[in-house]
Amino acid sequence: NELPLNELAREIESTLLAEHVAILLEAFPIKPRLSLWALLSSDYQQDVFLEMKNESRQMLLTTLGDEACFTLFDKLDANSLLELIEDLSDNLIEYAITQMTVKQRANFKKAQDYSDSEVGRWQSFDDIKIPQKLKVLAAKKICAKEQSPLTDVIYVTDNQGKLLGEIAINRLLTMPDDKPLVEVTLEEVQKLEASKDIDEAVEDVISSYKSALAVVDENGCLTGRLDLHAAYKYKEQQTDNQLIQSAGLSEEEDLFSSVWLSSKNRAVWLGINLLTAFLASWFIGLFEATLQQVVALAVLMPVVASMGGISGSQTLTLIIRGLALGQITDANRHAIVMKELKVGVINGLLWSTVIGLITFVWFDSTMLSITISLAILGNILVASLSGVWVPWVLNKLNIDPALSGAVILTTVTDIFGFIAFLGCGTLLLL
Amino acid sequence: NELPLNELAREIESTLLAEHVAILLEAFPIKPRLSLWALLSSDYQQDVFLEMKNESRQMLLTTLGDEACFTLFDKLDANSLLELIEDLSDNLIEYAITQMTVKQRANFKKAQDYSDSEVGRWQSFDDIKIPQKLKVLAAKKICAKEQSPLTDVIYVTDNQGKLLGEIAINRLLTMPDDKPLVEVTLEEVQKLEASKDIDEAVEDVISSYKSALAVVDENGCLTGRLDLHAAYKYKEQQTDNQLIQSAGLSEEEDLFSSVWLSSKNRAVWLGINLLTAFLASWFIGLFEATLQQVVALAVLMPVVASMGGISGSQTLTLIIRGLALGQITDANRHAIVMKELKVGVINGLLWSTVIGLITFVWFDSTMLSITISLAILGNILVASLSGVWVPWVLNKLNIDPALSGAVILTTVTDIFGFIAFLGCGTLLLL
Numbered sequence: 001n002e003l004p005l006n007e008l009a010r011e012i013e014s015t016l017l018a019e020h021v022a023i024l025l026e027a028f029p030i031k032p033r034l035s036l037w038a039l040l041s042s043d044y045q046q047d048v049f050l051e052m053k054n055e056s057r058q059m060l061l062t063t064l065g066d067e068a069c070f071t072l073f074d075k076l077d078a079n080s081l082l083e084l085i086e087d088l089s090d091n092l093i094e095y096a097i098t099q100m101t102v103k104q105r106a107n108f109k110k111a112q113d114y115s116d117s118e119v120g121r122w123q124s125f126d127d128i129k130i131p132q133k134l135k136v137l138a139a140k141k142i143c144a145k146e147q148s149p150l151t152d153v154i155y156v157t158d159n160q161g162k163l164l165g166e167i168a169i170n171r172l173l174t175m176p177d178d179k180p181l182v183e184v185t186l187e188e189v190q191k192l193e194a195s196k197d198i199d200e201a202v203e204d205v206i207s208s209y210k211s212a213l214a215v216v217d218e219n220g221c222l223t224g225r226l227d228l229h230a231a232y233k234y235k236e237q238q239t240d241n242q243l244i245q246s247a248g249l250s251e252e253e254d255l256f257s258s259v260w261l262s263s264k265n266r267a268v269w270l271g272i273n274l275l276t277a278f279l280a281s282w283f284i285g286l287f288e289a290t291l292q293q294v295v296a297l298a299v300l301m302p303v304v305a306s307m308g309g310i311s312g313s314q315t316l317t318l319i320i321r322g323l324a325l326g327q328i329t330d331a332n333r334h335a336i337v338m339k340e341l342k343v344g345v346i347n348g349l350l351w352s353t354v355i356g357l358i359t360f361v362w363f364d365s366t367m368l369s370i371t372i373s374l375a376i377l378g379n380i381l382v383a384s385l386s387g388v389w390v391p392w393v394l395n396k397l398n399i400d401p402a403l404s405g406a407v408i409l410t411t412v413t414d415i416f417g418f419i420a421f422l423g424c425g426t427l428l429l430l
Numbered sequence: 431n432e433l434p435l436n437e438l439a440r441e442i443e444s445t446l447l448a449e450h451v452a453i454l455l456e457a458f459p460i461k462p463r464l465s466l467w468a469l470l471s472s473d474y475q476q477d478v479f480l481e482m483k484n485e486s487r488q489m490l491l492t493t494l495g496d497e498a499c500f501t502l503f504d505k506l507d508a509n510s511l512l513e514l515i516e517d518l519s520d521n522l523i524e525y526a527i528t529q530m531t532v533k534q535r536a537n538f539k540k541a542q543d544y545s546d547s548e549v550g551r552w553q554s555f556d557d558i559k560i561p562q563k564l565k566v567l568a569a570k571k572i573c574a575k576e577q578s579p580l581t582d583v584i585y586v587t588d589n590q591g592k593l594l595g596e597i598a599i600n601r602l603l604t605m606p607d608d609k610p611l612v613e614v615t616l617e618e619v620q621k622l623e624a625s626k627d628i629d630e631a632v633e634d635v636i637s638s639y640k641s642a643l644a645v646v647d648e649n650g651c652l653t654g655r656l657d658l659h660a661a662y663k664y665k666e667q668q669t670d671n672q673l674i675q676s677a678g679l680s681e682e683e684d685l686f687s688s689v690w691l692s693s694k695n696r697a698v699w700l701g702i703n704l705l706t707a708f709l710a711s712w713f714i715g716l717f718e719a720t721l722q723q724v725v726a727l728a729v730l731m732p733v734v735a736s737m738g739g740i741s742g743s744q745t746l747t748l749i750i751r752g753l754a755l756g757q758i759t760d761a762n763r764h765a766i767v768m769k770e771l772k773v774g775v776i777n778g779l780l781w782s783t784v785i786g787l788i789t790f791v792w793f794d795s796t797m798l799s800i801t802i803s804l805a806i807l808g809n810i811l812v813a814s815l816s817g818v819w820v821p822w823v824l825n826k827l828n829i830d831p832a833l834s835g836a837v838i839l840t841t842v843t844d845i846f847g848f849i850a851f852l853g854c855g856t857l858l859l860l
Contacts, residue, residue, distance in 0.1 A: 017637055019637070020637070023755050023756070023757060024757075026757060027752070027756075027757035027758070027759070027762055028762065029762065029765045029769075140603040140604060141603075141604070143600045143603055144600055144601065144603045144604040145600075147600060149639045149640060149641065150580075150582075150641060150658075151582070151600075152580075152581070152582050152599075152641075169582075169599055169600050169603070170573045170574050170575075170577060170581075170599050171574065172603060173570040173571075173573055173574045173599070173602060173603060174570060174571070174574040207447055207449070207450070209579045209659070210579060211579065211580060211582075211641065228580075228658055228659070228662075229639070229658070232658075232662040235666075236665075239669060240751070243747065243751075244747060244748075244751070247743055247744050247746075247747035247748075248740070248744055249744055249747060249748060253748065255748065255752050255757055255758070255762075255766055255769075256765070256766075256769060259769060259772040259773055259776065260776075262769075262773045263773045263776040263777050263780075266741065266744050266773065266777060267777055267780060267781075269740065269744070270737065270740055270741060270777060270781055271781075273736060273737070273740045274733070274736075274737065274781065274784070274785065276736075277732050277733040277736040277737065278733060278788065280732045280736075281729050281730055281732055281733055284728065284729045284732070285729045288725050288726075288729065291721075291725045291728050291729075292722070292725045295718050295721045295722045295728075296718075297728075298714065298721050298725075298727075298728035298731070299711050299714045299715045299718065299721075300711055301728070301731065301732075302707050302710045302711055302714070302731075302735070302844065302848075303704070303707040303708060303711055305732070306703060306704075306706075306707040306710075307700065307703070307704065307707065310678070310699065310700055310703045311696070311700060313677055314677050314678055314679055314696050314699070316677075317673065317674060317677035317679060318674075318677075318679060318683065318685065321670070321673075321674070322457070322685050325453050326453070326457075327453055327454075327456060327457035327685055328457065328685070329457070332457055332458065332459065332685075335459045335686070336685055336686075339459075339685075339686060339689060339692075342689040343689055343692045343693045343696065346689065346690075346693040347693050347696060347697055347700060350693075350697060351697075351700055351701075351704065354704070355704070358708065414732065
């Protein structure tokens with residue numbers, strides 16, 4: 001039974017990408033995950049480790065023996081260590097640094113000068129470059145070597161490493177070998193300052209329609225590059241994190257994160273939500289006397305709350321996208337509010353009529369029917385307004401509306417809905 | 431006043447990408463949007479039109495005169511017309527086809543052979559290729575011409591156009607000009623069958639770590655390629671559509687879509703939601719007698735519903751991601767259910783205790799406090815189970831759980847929560 005398993009592991013290593021094996025491993029509960037892990041060769045373990053989520057890495061590090069851990073950090077390159085650095089203890093980091101090549105260690109130091117929000121921290125060091133004092137032949141030789149993917153230009157620098165321009169590799173094809181590079185017309189490079197915000201840099205790379213953009217330090221010296229793959233991966237990661245965090249989960253949670261850790265992560269969000277739920281309850285409590293006399297109000301409360309919540313989150317979703325694209329400004333906000341209000345009026349009138357009729361048939365009470373119609377109409381209008389205003393204000397406060405917008409919005413519509421419904425009920429039905 | 435506006439338009443055209451101008455235009459209400467549009471040159475209008483959302487295009491087409499419309503479809507290439515085809519009337523499509531170059535028309539016909547879900551429909555026709563009977567010099571000349579972005583290989587074909595292999599452009603640099611291509615070792619190409627599912631093809635391109643993959647027809651003949659940009663754009667679009675649709679919006683809705691159209695799109699979702707809300711109400715109605723006697727139950731109902739909804743959607747979010755990554759299978763589903771149940775037990779015990787205490791302090795009733803604790807614990811457990819099962823079943827039924835999972839889940843937790851809470855209340859409090 002031992003042999004086929006090993007063969008399976010070799011088969012996996014030769015056919016699957018490390019990132020897919022990382023996803024695969026995370027689909028296993030802890031015990032079988034460790035057995036599978038043990039079957040992988042140590043080089044491959046390193047690749048897979050780099051692709052795992054933080055929590056899965058932690059799990060491995062705490063379970064593996066010291067020696068097995070250390071072999072994971074042999075011959076890491078700078079980019080890899082930077083990715084892991086948050087998860088590692090100081091002595092593991094130190095060990096990894098001592099095991100690096102001199103060049104990678106220099107790159108690592110370079111990147112560490114920048115914060116997590118700066119492109120310098122995210123750049124890769126696989127750019128190809130050549131001093132301008134050389135000839136075309138030298139450039140051809142450098143380019144002809146095996147390159148990282150998405151390499152279609154060679155950067156030209158002066159003697160101090162300052163970036164002067166770039167030459168597309170295909171342009172080199174028809175140039176004579178002995179032509180000095182100083183005589184070659186360089187293409188202008190779209191540079192990224194290493195201290196530039198990573199989110200903006202990512203957009204720059206994507207909209208440049210180039211394979212990669214050069215990263216330069218404050219002296220204009222070439223330090224690395226940011227390629228299209230890295231840019232899109234970063235963006236995907238941000239979207240995924242937002243989605244996960246908006247449910248109150250930790251972005252690092254995997255399917256088999258420890259029960260304790262998962263419970264802790266999720267408890268916080270449940271607690272916040274409990275506060276808003278009790279707030280709504282408190283408002284309902286103000287109308288206890290009314291509820292006692294007209295119990296139908298209690299029966300219909302969920303309808304009022306839910307119609308407001310849904311129409312609010314429709315507006316919210318549209319506005320969050322508009323904010324992310326930069327489409328919503330002081331200049332057009334009023335027009336957007338007006339448009340959403342008009343949509344609210346149409347849907348409010350439609351559904352308050354429908355709900356009013358259903359209520360009349362169900363409870364045979366004109367007043368109850370009028371009460372719920374008014375509450376629904378009002379709540380849908382309030383939802384339309386809040387759907388624009390809540391994310392707008394959060395955005396102004398530099399809070400990501402995608403994370404907390406929905407909770408705040410439904411709190412608003414719940415509370416308004418209950419007050420409107422029970423308030424009208426008190427006036428009309430008692 | 432006229433002159434500066436025109437200058438502004440020229441400035442916009444020279445500095446912004448068409449896709450950004452499309453986003454910009456969609457940030458304007460209809461009237462100023464049309465004035466801005468009129469300022470753009472007709473070539474640029476075409477580029478921008480290609481980048482717009484369907485609804486914005488429709489709006490333009492219905493507002494512009496016939497002549498202005500037709501100029502939008504002069505000299506389109508095959509890929510552009512394919513993108514527009516859903517939005518155009520038959521006579522506009524015919525006009526656009528007659529205005530195409532012969533080559534583009536051929537490409538257009540080729541792509542039309544495939545459906546929207548096949549990569550053949552999405553391929554671009556900017557691949558570079560060379561027959562194997564020629565020499566290296568010819569390949570160099572082709573490559574040296576200005577290329578589309580993300581072009582780093584030249585495809586080699588036989589006389590019938592069958593794809594034999596590829597040569598990386600940088601490898602050509604050091605090859606002698608008079609070497610026949612038949613003597614060059616070709617690299618193996620990772621091909622995409624034109625009839626392959628576009629979603630899978632996109633994943634192939636992204637995980638290939640190449641700039642683009644070749645697309646071949648059923649005879650193995652090269653027909654085009656799918657590049658990294660196109661692949662990531664497609665994926666981003668899918669994610670965005672999912673987000674928008676999960677709120678019951680049309681994926682094409684822009685900020686200033688017509689009020690009527692927006693209202694219609696959103697009404698459907700509100701209607702579906704209304705059914706589920708009335709279903710919950712109906713279950714509450716079964717306990718009318720209980721509510722009449724213990725009105726505190728009505729006051730606390732939102733707390734029970736909301737705690738179940740939130741913990742359910744935490745599990746749901748994690749499971750939807752796991753399903754999308756292919757991490758959840760028949761083999762590990764049971765282990766996942768067990769893990770989520772354990773998390774549910776921990777958070778259920780924690781929060782039912784907290785809520786029980788708060789209720790005791792608020793209403794000074796041990797029985798009410800026990801009632802709500804039991805209901806919360808039960809509802810959080812049911813939410814954990816449904817959070818796994820609802821998306822799992824939807825996925826088996828080929829329904830995207832990201833679109834309707836949340837509605838179904840909260841319906842389940844609402845109804846279970848109300849029954850548990852009011853049921854326990856009836857038993858313990860009456």
